[in-house]
Every structure is written in C-alpha cells, then in structure tokens.
Amino acid sequence: MNGSLDQFKATLQRRRERQEKHSGHRKDVSGYKIAKSGFEFDSKKLKPAELEKYRQTLKLRKQNRILKQWVIFIAICILITLIVLIYNL
Incomplete structure (x- = not known):
C-alpha cells in the first residue's frame, strides 16, 4: 500500500x-x-526606486516592441499595395 x-x-x-x-x-x-x-x-528584494526604474524599462521595451510591430505591418501593407499596383498596370 x-x-x-x-x-x-x-x-x-x-x-x-x-x-x-x-x-x-x-x-x-x-x-x-x-x-x-x-x-x-x-x-523584499527590490527597493522602491529600483522597482520603479525596472517598471519604466519594461514599459519602454513594450512601447518599442509595439512600435516595431506597427512599422513592420505598415511596410508589409505598402509592399503588398505596390505589388498589386505593378501587376495591374
């Protein structure tokens, strides 16, 4: 058992x-x-100032990642639009 x-x-x-x-x-x-x-x-491990600094860096990284995603999305949209225009002419 x-x-x-x-x-x-x-x-x-x-x-x-x-x-x-x-x-x-x-x-x-x-x-x-x-x-x-x-x-x-x-x-207990992080002081308030360190915690705030770390949160700011995380926020900045998130904003940068979102910006990069939008730039890639817009670039792909422009590329697709150009391809469609070239093949329709």
Missing part, C-alpha cells in the same frame, strides 16, 4: 509542476513571477 501512495504523491507533484509551467510562473525559480496581470515582484 505504501508504494501506491508514493506513486500517487509523485503524480500529484508532476501535475503541480505542469500547472506551474503552463500558468506562466514558477515559484522556486526567481524573485518575481509572471502572472496574468503582469509582473509581480518580491518587494
């Missing part, structure tokens, strides 16, 4: 690990975790 209990516990542990992996954060990896609402920081 003890073997079956150990197997059951191991199954539960693997299930928990898979759920952590699929939910986007791991509790034992680092001081922060990625959740659905964004980044949640362990306030």
Whole structure:
C-alpha cells in the first residue's frame, strides 16, 4: 500500500509542476513571477526606486516592441499595395 501512495504523491507533484509551467510562473525559480496581470515582484528584494526604474524599462521595451510591430505591418501593407499596383498596370 505504501508504494501506491508514493506513486500517487509523485503524480500529484508532476501535475503541480505542469500547472506551474503552463500558468506562466514558477515559484522556486526567481524573485518575481509572471502572472496574468503582469509582473509581480518580491518587494523584499527590490527597493522602491529600483522597482520603479525596472517598471519604466519594461514599459519602454513594450512601447518599442509595439512600435516595431506597427512599422513592420505598415511596410508589409505598402509592399503588398505596390505589388498589386505593378501587376495591374
């Protein structure tokens, strides 16, 4: 009976690990975790000034990424428009 209990516990542990992996954060990896609402920081490790600076860099990176995506989208639209115009002439 003890073997079956150990197997059951191991199954539960693997299930928990898979759920952590699929939910986007791991509790034992680092001081922060990625959740659905964004980044949640362990306030004991970061000072308020450092936390604000890090948030600003994340915000800037996000803005840059969005800008790059729009530039690529517009470039592709212009390219498709030019191809259509050339083949219709």
